[in-house]
Amino acid sequence: MKLLVINGPNLNMLGIREPEIYGRETYADLCALIQKHCDEKSIEVTFYQSNHEGAIVDEIQAACGRLDGIVINPGGYTHTSVAIRDAIAAVGLPTVEVHISDPDTREDFRHVSYVRDVCRATFKGLGFAGYLKAVDFLCGEEPKT
Numbered sequence: 001m002k003l004l005v006i007n008g009p010n011l012n013m014l015g016i017r018e019p020e021i022y023g024r025e026t027y028a029d030l031c032a033l034i035q036k037h038c039d040e041k042s043i044e045v046t047f048y049q050s051n052h053e054g055a056i057v058d059e060i061q062a063a064c065g066r067l068d069g070i071v072i073n074p075g076g077y078t079h080t081s082v083a084i085r086d087a088i089a090a091v092g093l094p095t096v097e098v099h100i101s102d103p104d105t106r107e108d109f110r111h112v113s114y115v116r117d118v119c120r121a122t123f124k125g126l127g128f129a130g131y132l133k134a135v136d137f138l139c140g141e142e143p144k145t
């Protein structure tokens, strides 16, 4: 199985940005955690992070026909991006939405997710563990929440 983990804007700043919300671990720590989890399950995983909406759309399109699933934390684009939503729908790959925090318990503008209904499941408010649950879900080992 081949998976792509996409992180959107400002997630490269993990460990520095608002640690009381996102924790003190870095983006490199996050990738290492997911890599180890995938290694244990013999999953081939690649990572992509960008602060640019169109670049994320390009990466989703590039996965079409090559990979088996996508784990995506679109960051702030969750709440604004029709283009990322349309890309997920266009490629038709099983995709899972992840958030480190729980946007539904934060500011009102975070309560809307443009990607949620084109994703198979959402894991939010679980810290980095949400990414591992998303991987497990795509392997058929984790129930939908």
Ligand code: DHK
Residues within 6 Å of the ligand: 009, 010, 011, 073, 074, 075, 076, 077, 078, 098, 099, 100, 101, 102, 103, 110
């Ligand atoms: C990450 C962001 O960058 C925010 O814009 C979202 C999400 C929440 C997270 O919790 O991982 O609102």
